Amino acid sequence: MDLAGSLTALRSALDDVRLPLDLPDAAQATASARQIVAQLDDYVLPRLVDLDAPLLAVVGGSTGAGKSTLVNSLIGRVVSQPGVIRPTTRSPVLVHNPEDERWFANDRILPGLVRSRVASNADQALHLVAEPTLPPGLAILDAPDIDSVVEENRALASQLLDAADLWLFITSAARYADAVPWEFLQTAADRGASVAVVLDRVPPAAVGVVPTDLGKMMTERGLAEAPLFAVPETVVDDLGLLPDAAVAAIRTYLATLAADKSARERVVLRTLDGAVSSVAGRAPQVADAVDAQADVRDQLASDATKSFAEASRAVSVQSADGTLLRGEVLSRWHDYVGSSDLLRSLDSQVSRIRDRIQGFLTGSVQRGEQVGVAAAGGLEALILEEGTAAAERATSAWQGNPAGRQILRTHPELTRPSEVFAEAAARTIREWQSDVLHLVGEEGKGKRSAARIAAYGVNGLGAALMLVIFFQTGGLTGAEGGVAIGTSVLAQRLLESVFGDEAVRRLARTAKSELDARVEGLMASELVRYSRALDALPIDREQAVVLRSAIAGVEAAHLASAPGASSGGAGTRPELVGREEPPQLAAPQTRVQLNSVADAQGAEYVEAELVNDEEERG
Incomplete structure (x- = not known):
């Protein structure tokens, strides 16, 4: 059976699992089963079918980290309304090029969310925004707060991050060491997801300290190769947008991914490969929980x-x-x-x-x-x-x-x-x-x-x-x-x-x-x-048997589709290549438009030793 077929079989087996007894591992195993099913539906299976679909970068982070402000500043206009009353972002906003509308208007990904062309506070609505200045091949999704006081918001944020090809994770200089953001970042590292970290609101006095400390933490936690961007503390304009120079490096990074098919493919395949490995690694816990119930x-x-x-x-x-x-x-x-x-x-x-x-x-x-x-x-x-x-x-x-x-x-x-x-x-x-x-x-x-x-x-x-x-x-x-x-x-x-x-x-x-x-x-x-x-x-104890058989099928199909495996069979994916190097920070005076590939490729970079010091990153 090919990889897609084996994952579909595993999804069906997980969806049938019920753990009615209040055993110590039941709640966690139930949540894991539902999360795996959702990730397979929202991301893994659709991405396996359409490897050439636009790259989806999900912007996530803590309450008040500035996610909506960053998204608006990258686009150049207000597409996601920030707020001062918490929780801020509720209904997620997905910005895409009009040419890519077919990829997101249907239920190819995130089938449980209702598509909307207008802003909404409904937690199960996905607000689609067509933006001509965003290059084809790239979509940006502004997710709810990962630490929202509203439980539905937290669950949706986790679901959206699981559906991302790229986690664009935002934290602030004041809260970069908080436990909640690092729980998500550690999850991303454990699953091998493609991650880029944005350190927002860095005070001038902390430019020489905080990015370096965050870089060390990322290295210690398995994110040494993840790009790290520092956004200085600055004044926004009348629309609430950051200065172009403050987000230029992030624009350049995303524009390069949109323009470079091979770079985009590397990000997609890395996340997809990590997601499949994570699914196969988490599912046995559910089988064990079924046995425990029986x-x-x-x-x-x-x-x-x-x-x-x-x-x-x-x-x-x-x-x-x-x-x-x-x-x-x-x-x-x-x-x-x-x-x-x-x-x-x-x-x-x-x-x-x-x-x-x-x-x-x-x-x-x-x-x-x-x-x-x-x-x-x-x-x-x-x-x-x-x-x-x-x-x-x-x-x-x-x-x-x-x-x-x-x-x-x-x-x-x-x-x-x-x-x-x-x-x-x-x-x-x-x-x-x-x-x-x-x-x-x-x-x-x-x-x-x-x-x-x-x-x-x-x-x-x-x-x-x-x-x-x-x-x-x-x-x-x-x-x-x-x-x-x-x-x-x-x-x-x-x-x-x-x-x-x-x-x-x-x-x-x-x-x-x-x-x-x-x-x-x-x-x-x-x-x-x-x-x-x-x-x-x-x-039903037989569910554990079916689950383990399905897990073995996924592992075999995943191994067969790995680099160096014999190719040509159904479900074989392109060979994975090395992870991308973190791009350096753009010079403050450089302006790079997302809809200008030439500008993106020709942008000048300056040395940013505090963030990208190779010696610090091991």
Whole structure:
């Protein structure tokens, strides 16, 4: 894939990224993704398609640095209205030669800005000014303040600088060391953008100090090759324009770029190359942020899953260790069997006492049903207790995670069991008891024990099977354990007198498995609420895979289009050449018109050792 195609694929992948969780890197990664998409739309992709389009020099800087005054002075008339009330420049102004109107009147670059032929205060309007004295091949854009008190202005200034072939960055002698301007300049240096710096309002007493100090700072920060122009502190005329001599060197520099196609191409390709490298270098952060979002989502899902898995395990254990053989269950069972007399009548030969057991139970079918009701009540209480505990554990785990707290704020209902949980638990138990009675009924079909089953009642035998299940593991000890053992033994002997010991063991295993499965299904129905909350988040780990693949494609295509790579393929760019040397300051008496190429090329230069001292620049 060629460079334009690979960048388009990367743009599409970045545009799809959503980072909904408030993780530490989410805001920065989201901003980076949006900024990269905007830069690709505003500058990189359009410039790749039209390398011969006019060079766009964006004039940026701090509030009150004199951007509009400089632009007006370079043009020779007021095209961008400066102001004394901050923020000054709001709607950006783009000045172009009438012959170049087709390059800027449509949405080829900066497609998000509405074109206007009149001045506007709208922050999403681009004021186009046709200026015949500006040479073809060059356009100048006056951007809002980079440190404006209006957030939209700052964002627009950053967007416009990202769309520049050349940053014409203005700072003042009083504020050249401020942090905000240097943040932008450092960004330009890091991205390899073409930059020229204008030091405005230099007092006569500081001419020998400030430009030199700024030059050192530029060298230390990777901008040694960027041209540096000093504009002296001076009086403006009635139109607010600087004297021609004060801006002559800047005029000459821009006029030379407009007249010299190869010089203009060097500036464009340097910025374009730096922009592509920057895009490929910043995009992995977004892929990492997608992975981080997916990791946290998976952790939250795991926390909730473990909480409800523990609830299922706890119910499974406590429904088999004798915990449920107490209270109402024992009372109803004793009423059913008359346990004291019956226990004394039991011995190891179960077959010899079946008739005696039957005698105790005859006429007690209704009491057998009451045992089942009591067993259901105890089991229901256990399930509700563990379901509530599971919701509390999940909430506690999520509260310990910033992303979990964010979701709980949106879904406070997750801090407690669902409104239908109690009803669902009761239904689950009823269905399980129905399973138990069905097992008992099916086991007795066609056997001689059918008469005894009829005498005891399916409900009574089903209740006995439940009690056997409730003491499968025998976890209780002491007096309470003794009662549970006696109850379980009696229930098992009763069942063995009807079905035989092997059948009883099989029935118990089957009924317990079905109970565990139904409880797991019930807890899963509660867990699904947490899963839905997580699934509703627009997080897709596959996006990170797609992003990294697109980044690799850009890097490969960029490398293939680099100097020395085999040429002829789609997307191959002209070979980059060395960076331009900073032009020297023009003599005060020299006047160079931007629309006069001959004058620009013939301008006389004087030595400016304070600004261009080769030894100072390393």
